[in-house]
Amino acid sequence: MNRTLKWAFVFFVFAxxxxxxxxxxxxxxxPAATHDENAAVVTLTRHxxxxxxxxxxxxxxxxxxxxxxxxxxxxLNERRRAAITARLAGRVEKVSAFAGDRVRAxxxxxxxxxxxxxxxxxxxxxxxxxxQRLGNESADxxxxxxxxxxxxxxxxxxGLSEADxxxxxxxxxxxxxxxxxxxxSGAVLAAETVQGQFVELGAHLxxxxxxxxxxxxxxxxxxxxxxxxxxxxxxVEVTPYPRExxxxxxxxxxxxxxxxxxxxxxxxxxxxxxxxxxPEMFASVHLMTELGGSTIxxxxxxxxxxxxxxxxxxxxxxxxxxxxxxxxxVETREIAEVLDGLATGERIVTRGGFFLKSELAKETFGEEx
Numbered sequence: 307m308n309r310t311l312k313w314a315f316v317f318f319v320f321a322x323x324x325x326x327x328x329x330x331x332x333x334x335x336x337p338a339a340t341h342d343e344n345a346a347v348v349t350l351t352r353h354x355x356x357x358x359x360x361x362x363x364x365x366x367x368x369x370x371x372x373x374x375x376x377x378x379x380x381x382l383n384e385r386r387r388a389a390i391t392a393r394l395a396g397r398v399e400k401v402s403a404f405a406g407d408r409v410r411a412x413x414x415x416x417x418x419x420x421x422x423x424x425x426x427x428x429x430x431x432x433x434x435x436x437x438q439r440l441g442n443e444s445a446d447x448x449x450x451x452x453x454x455x456x457x458x459x460x461x462x463x464x465g466l467s468e469a470d471x472x473x474x475x476x477x478x479x480x481x482x483x484x485x486x487x488x489x490x491s492g493a494v495l496a497a498e499t500v501q502g503q504f505v506e507l508g509a510h511l512x513x514x515x516x517x518x519x520x521x522x523x524x525x526x527x528x529x530x531x532x533x534x535x536x537x538x539x540x541x542v543e544v545t546p547y548p549r550e551x552x553x554x555x556x557x558x559x560x561x562x563x564x565x566x567x568x569x570x571x572x573x574x575x576x577x578x579x580x581x582x583x584x585p586e587m588f589a590s591v592h593l594m595t596e597l598g599g600s601t602i603x604x605x606x607x608x609x610x611x612x613x614x615x616x617x618x619x620x621x622x623x624x625x626x627x628x629x630x631x632x633x634x635x636v637e638t639r640e641i642a643e644v645l646d647g648l649a650t651g652e653r654i655v656t657r658g659g660f661f662l663k664s665e666l667a668k669e670t671f672g673e674e675x
Contacts (some may be wrong), residue, residue, distance in 0.1 A: 307321075307619070308459040324636060325331050327604065333561050335675060337582065341529075345627050346628060346629030346630075346666060347607040347627070347629070348619070348626070348627050348628075348629070348665045348666050349625055349626045349627075349664050350626075350627070350662075351625075351626050352625075354661075354665075355624075355625060358658045358661045359657065359658065360657060360661070360662075361607070361655070361656050361657035361658065362621050362653045362654060362655055362656060363604070363605065363650050363653065363656045364651065364653055365602055365604065365644075365649065365650050365651065365652045365653070365654060365655060366602070366603075366650055367600045367601060367602050367603075367650055368600060368601070368603045369600040369601075370594060370603075371536065371594040372533070372594070372595050372603075372638055372641060372643075373592065373593070373594055373595070373638055373639075373640065373641075374530060374533065374534075374592075374593045374594075374595045374638065374652045375590055375592050375593075376525060376526060376530075376572070376590070376593070377525050377588070377589075377590065377591075378522045378523055378524035378542070378570075378574070378588070378589040378590070378591045379522070379523050379587070379588055379589060380387045380511075380520055380521075380522055380542075380544070380576075380584060380585055380587040380588075380589055381520065381521040381522070381523050381581050381585055381586075382515050382517075382520065382521065382585050383515070383516065383519050383520055383521050383575065384521070386490065386515060386516035386518075386519065387493065387513070387514070387515040387516070388487070388489050388490070388497075388513070388514050388515075389510060389512075389513050390415065390486060390488075390510075390511050390512040390513070390514060391508050391509060391510055391511060391651065392486075392505040392506065392507060392508060392509040392511055393420065393463065393465050393484075393507070393585070394420045394422050394423050394464055394484060394507060395420060395422065395504075395505065395506050395507050396418040396419050396420030396421070396422070396423065396484065396504070396505065397418065397419050397502070397503070397504050397505075398415040398416055398417070398418055398500065398501055398502060398503045398504075399417045399418065399419050399483055399501065399502075400416060400483075400497050400501060401415070401416050401497065401499060401500060401501050402414055402415055402416060402417075403416070403488075403494050403497060404413040404417060404494060404497045404514065405495065405496055405497050406493070406494060407493070407494045408491075408492070408493055408494075409488045409491065409492065409493075409494060410488065410491050411445065411488055411489070411490045411491045412467065412487050412488060413487060413488045414486065414487055415487065415488055415494075415510075415511070415512055415513060416486040416499060417483040417484070417485055417486070418483060418484045418486065418505070419482070419483055419484075420484055423481075423483075423484045424480050424617065426457070426460050426461055426464060427461065427474060427480035427481060428480060429457045429460075430454070430457040430458060430460075430461055430474070431478060431480070433450070433453045433454040433456075434452075434454055434456045434457075434475065436450050436453070437450040437451055437453075437454045450560065453482055458471065461474075463558070464484060464487075465484060465485065465486065465487065466484075467487065468580055470485070483515060484500060486511060486512070488514055489514070490514070490516050491516060492514045492516035492517060492518075493514065493515055493517050494513070494514055495513040495515055496513040496514055496518035497511075497512055498509045498510045498511060498512065498513075499512075499580065515585075517578055517585075518577070518578055518579065518581075519575055519576065519577060519578060520575075520576050520578050520585065520643065521552055521573055521575060521576070522542055522574040522575075522576050522584050522589055522591060523571055523572070523573055523574070524571070524572045524573075524574060524589075524591045525567065525569040525570075525571065525572075525641060526559070526569055526570045526571070526572050527568065527569055528563065528569070528570070529570055529636075530595070531559075531570060533595035533636075534556065534559060534572065534593070534595060535556070535559070535600065536556055536557065536558065536559060537556060538555070538556040538593055538595075539553070539554075539555055539570055539593075540553075540554045540555065540556060540574055540591050540592060540593045541553065541554070541591075541592045542554045542574070542576050542583075542589050542591055542594075543589065543590045543592065544582075544583065544587045544588070544589050544590075544593075545587070545588065546582070546587075547582055550582070551657040552576050552577060552578065552582075552583060553576065553577050554574040554575060554576035554577070554591070555572050555574060555575055555647045556572055556573075556574050556593075557570070557574060557575050558573040559571075559572050559573070560573070563577070565608070572591075574591060574606070575673075578629075594659055600623040600642050601635065601644075601645070601652065602643070602645075602648055603641050603642065603643050603644070604641070604642055604644055604648070604654060604656075605640070605641065605642075605656045606637065606638065606639060606640055606641060606642050607656050607657060607659075608642070608654050608655060608656045609614070609634070609637075609642050610659050610660070610663055611631075615631070616631070616632050616633075616634050616642075617629055617630060617631045617632060618630055618632055618647075618648070618654045618655065618659070619654065619655040619659050620653065620654055621649070621652075621655060627655060627662050629662075629663075629666060630647055630648070631647055632644050632645075632646065632647030632648055633645045633646040633647055657674060
C-alpha cells in the first residue's frame with residue numbers, strides 16, 4: 307500500500323470515529339441531564355395560577371396556645387363512692403332502695419332489727435338517767451359522764467344520726483329498727499340485700515356513688531407531657547352529645563409510662579350537673595396547651611411530605627416556588643411549629659401545595675427520561 311492510500315485510510319478512520327461520538331462531546335458546554343434532588347423550584351403559568359387558586363401566608367413567630375385533644379374514658383369519682391355495710395348483725399326488715407335509684411343524703415335505704423341495737427340503746431338511756439340524777443358536785447359525776455359518752459359513741463358508730471339520738475333522749479324509748487342511711491346524695495350502683503335476710507356484722511348492703519362530679523382518665527403521649535400541668539382547664543366531649551362540652555380540670559398526672567402504649571394517664575374532674583356523662587363512656591379531652599417561647603408556627607395545610615420528613619413551598623415571587631425541607635416541633639391538626647428551615651417574613655404556600663408537588667414530580671420524571 308503506497309503512502310497516499312495509507313493517509314487516506316487514516317483520515318477515513320478519524321472521520322468514522324467523529325461521527326459516532328455522543329452528542330455531549332459535540333457540545334461540551336451543555337452537560338448531560340441528571341436528577342438533582344436539591345433542584346426543587348417550580349414555575350407556574352398564569353393559566354395554572356388562575357385555576358388552582360393558590361394561597362400563601364407570611365411566616366411569623368407566635369406564642370399562641372396550641373390545641374391538644376386527648377383520648378379518655380369517663381370513670382366514677384372514687385372520692386365520692388361508698389360501700390355501705392351492716393354495722394350490727396340483725397334481720398333486714400325493709401329495703402327502700404334498689405340498684406339504679408337516686409337517693410338523697412341521709413335517706414333511709416334499709417331497716418334492720420337487731421337485739422344488739424336494742425341493748426345499746428338501753429345502755430345509753432340508763433347512762434343518761436344516771437348522769438342526770440347525779441349532781442355536778444357529786445364525786446361520781448365524772449365517771450357517769452364518761453360512761454354516757456362511751457354509750458353515745460357506740461350508737462354513733464352503729465349509724466344513729468343526731469336526729470335519732472335526740473328522738474331517743476326525748477322519748478326515752480328504744481328505736482325499734484336501725485336505719486341504714488345514704489352518706490351522700492347519689493345513685494345506687496348495687497343493692498346486695500333483700501327483705502327478711504339475716505346479715506352479719508360487715509355484710510355488704512349497698513354501693514352508692516355521687517355522679518355530680520366524675521373523673522376522666524386521659525392518655526398523654528410522652529412528647530406532650532411538658533405541655534400539661536395540674537390545674538389546667540379542659541373541655542370534655544362525648545359521642546352522644548357532640549355539640550355539648552363539659553367543664554373539667556386536670557387534677558393529677560400519673561408518674562408511670564405505660565410500656566405498651568407509651569402514654570401517661572392524666573386524671574381530670576368533670577362537672578356533671580345534668581347527669582349526661584355516664585361512667586365507661588369514651589371521651590375526647592380538649593385542652594389549650596402552653597408552648598414555651600415565641601416560635602414560628604404555620605398552618606398545618608402548608609406541610610407536605612411524610613411523618614418524619616416535612617417540606618413546604620416557599621414563594622420566591624408570584625409564580626416561582628421553592629421546595630424547602632423544614633424541621634418541625636409540635637404538630638396539631640391546625641398548626642405546626644417549625645424549628646428550622648424558615649425565616650420570618652418569607653411567604654409559604656398554604657393552599658395548592660399538592661399541585662406544586664405534582665408539577666415538581668413531572669419535572670423530575672422528565673429529567674430522568
